[in-house]
Amino acid sequence: RSRTSTADLATARARLLLDTVVDAAAGLRRELALGPSTTTPADEVAAALPDAAGRARPGSRGRAGDDPALLDDLLSVPRTHLVVDGYNVTKTGFGDLTLAEQRDRLLAGLLRVAAGGTEVTVCFDGADAAARAVRAPRGVRVLFSSGEIADDLIRRLVAAEPPGRPVVVVTSDRAVSDDVQRMGAACVPARALLARLARR
Numbered sequence: 001r002s003r004t005s006t007a008d009l010a011t012a013r014a015r016l017l018l019d020t021v022v023d024a025a026a027g028l029r030r031e032l033a034l035g036p037s038t039t040t041p042a043d044e045v046a047a048a049l050p051d052a053a054g055r056a057r058p059g060s061r062g063r064a065g066d067d068p069a070l071l072d073d074l075l076s077v078p079r080t081h082l083v084v085d086g087y088n089v090t091k092t093g094f095g096d097l098t099l100a101e102q103r104d105r106l107l108a109g110l111l112r113v114a115a116g117g118t119e120v121t122v123c124f125d126g127a128d129a130a131a132r133a134v135r136a137p138r139g140v141r142v143l144f145s146s147g148e149i150a151d152d153l154i155r156r157l158v159a160a161e162p163p164g165r166p167v168v169v170v171t172s173d174r175a176v177s178d179d180v181q182r183m184g185a186a187c188v189p190a191r192a193l194l195a196r197l198a199r200r
Contacts (some may be wrong), residue, residue, distance in 0.1 A: 015059065015125050024089075028096045032078060035158070040081070041157075041160035041161050041162065041165075042081060042083075042121050042141060042157050042160065042161075044160060045153070045156050045157050045160050046121075046143055049143060049145075049146050061161070066091065066188070066189050066191040066195070067190045067192065068192050068193075068194075068195040068196035068199070070188060070192060071170075071192045071196050072166045072196065073170070074166070074188070075113065075116070075118050075168065078117075079119070079165070079166065079168045080118055080119070080124070080167070080168055081119045081121065081157075081165065081166070082113065082119065082120045082121070082168050083121050083154055083157050083158065083166070083167060083168070083169045083170070084106070084110065084120070084121065084122045084123065084169075084171075084193065085123060085151070085154060085169070085170060085171035085172075085173060085176065085190070086106060086122045086123055086124040086150065086152060087099075087102070087124055087125060087150065087189040088170075088171050088172055088190055089170060089171075089193055089194065090102035090105070090106050092172060092190040093106075093190065093191075098102040100134075103124065103134055106122065106197075107122065107134070107135070107136065107137050107140055107142065109197035110137070110140050110197075111138070111139065111140060112197070113196075113197075114137070114138070114139030114140050115139065117142060119141075120139060120141065121140075121141040121142075121143060121157060122140060122141070122142050122143070123143050123150040123153045123154050123157070124143070124144050124145070124150055125144070125145055125146065125149055125150045126144030126145040126146050128152075143157075151171075151173060151175070151176045154169060154171070154176055154180065155176065155179055155183075158180045158183045158184075158185045159183055161185075164186065166186070167180075167185040167186070168184050168185065168186045168187070168188065169186070169187045169188075170187075170188055170190060170193045171187065171189070171190065172189045172190045172191070177189075
């Protein structure tokens with residue numbers, strides 16, 4: 001009986017604490033006159049790219065890095081931003097296709113990820129001007145680098161995020177992986193995403 005009442009008391013305290021935090025956050029939002037969030041840090045980076053006007057906005061647990069279940073775990077955290085090194089993934093998974101076919105295949109797969117509520121940004125090198133006409137699926141932000149390589153665009157996207165925001169970068173590029181992890185992002189190799197997208 002006393003165990004039950006102790007558990008009930010702990011639950012009541014936890015609920016009270018949570019309600020207090022939620023109320024305090026709502027009060028702070030009112031005090032600062034903050035409306036609902038309509039942009040994300042990645043939107044700000046994207047807006048600075050030349051073709052911005054024409055673009056629609058939209059825990060390892062002992063697992064191996066390329067285990068798609070690890071990616072599942074990382075993406076299960078609310079408000080996670082998934083940043084994908086586009087050609088790094090496509091050339092790993094389906095490099096025998098044309099670049100346009102590679103992009104289409106990757107974006108079709110990422111549509112399913114975005115449908116689950118994850119913010120998804122895919123970065124491609126922007127040397128091919130014709131590629132910029134790609135139609136991004138709903139919920140997937142597609143960026144082409146300009147005046148920089150996609151690797152540096154990825155670094156800027158991660159750096160733009162506030163501390164504590166869960167960011168997952170998909171790349172097998174060691175230098176990019178090391179850099180974004182130093183900035184606090186989680187990183188998984190291309191094969192982890194490819195394996196996840198291959199599931200039906």
